[in-house]
Amino acid sequence: MVKPSDQDILIVTDVQYDFLPGGALAVPQGGAVIEPINRLAKAFRHVVLTQDWHPKGHASFASSHPDRQPFEMIDLHYGPQVLWPDHCVQGTPGAEISRELDIPHAQLVIRKGYNLDIDSYSGFKEADRQTSTGLAGYLKERGFRRVFCAGLALDFCVAWTALDAAAAGFETYLIEDASRAIGTNGSLARAQNDLSAAGVHIIGSAQLRSA
Ligand code: VGL
Numbered sequence: 001m002v003k004p005s006d007q008d009i010l011i012v013t014d015v016q017y018d019f020l021p022g023g024a025l026a027v028p029q030g031g032a033v034i035e036p037i038n039r040l041a042k043a044f045r046h047v048v049l050t051q052d053w054h055p056k057g058h059a060s061f062a063s064s065h066p067d068r069q070p071f072e073m074i075d076l077h078y079g080p081q082v083l084w085p086d087h088c089v090q091g092t093p094g095a096e097i098s099r100e101l102d103i104p105h106a107q108l109v110i111r112k113g114y115n116l117d118i119d120s121y122s123g124f125k126e127a128d129r130q131t132s133t134g135l136a137g138y139l140k141e142r143g144f145r146r147v148f149c150a151g152l153a154l155d156f157c158v159a160w161t162a163l164d165a166a167a168a169g170f171e172t173y174l175i176e177d178a179s180r181a182i183g184t185n186g187s188l189a190r191a192q193n194d195l196s197a198a199g200v201h202i203i204g205s206a207q208l209r210s211a
């Protein structure tokens with residue numbers, strides 16, 4: 001059993017219409033995260049949301065590269081990149097955070113992926129592994145010690161956020177039943193390996209006791 005305290009923060013990743021059923025990059029069973037996240041969020045005094053937020057013509061979109069299809073790999077200036085369907089374009093309905101999330105006490109929305117030529121799965125650091133969103137500094141300045149991660153998608157933005165939280169020195173938990181994976185080219189197995197190598201605790205929401 002883990003009991004959230006004042007030094008714990010829940011990071012809810014990318015629960016946006018484009019990742020939900022009917023969205024441009026719908027995560028299989030993505031809608032199933034909403035109920036557990038709403039339940040969990042009530043146990044946390046402190047919650048941060050992330051929002052995938054790309055400009056039109058973003059480098060991670062297959063449509064930005066001639067003769068490329070979604071889910072293919074490409075080499076960008078910082079390394080290999082999965083190409084995606086256009087999604088979470090700034091200001092569009094698909095980029096909005098689901099109105100079914102019931103977390104009025106969320107304290108910060110951190111947007112990411114807004115640089116035209118760099119993707120950002122992680123809420124902490126962009127895919128070039130250099131550019132920071134400022135989130136680690138924010139969490140440290142506020143005195144948090146443990147980070148709990150949930151949302152979409154487990155094998156990309158949730159995993160990378162959890163890995164970067166651990167790398168930044170936070171004790172990090174990923175709440176598996178409050179997350180769902182995209183699953184492309186072995187991405188889920190790879191994420192699970194990376195998470196366990198980094199010492200991220202994988203737990204179920206039943207292991208979190210409400211305050
Ligand atoms: C995500 C692919 C592209 C995610 C965002 O939220 O996991 N995945 N952009």
Ligand code: ZN
Nearest residue numbers: 052087088113
């Ligand atoms: Zn994206």
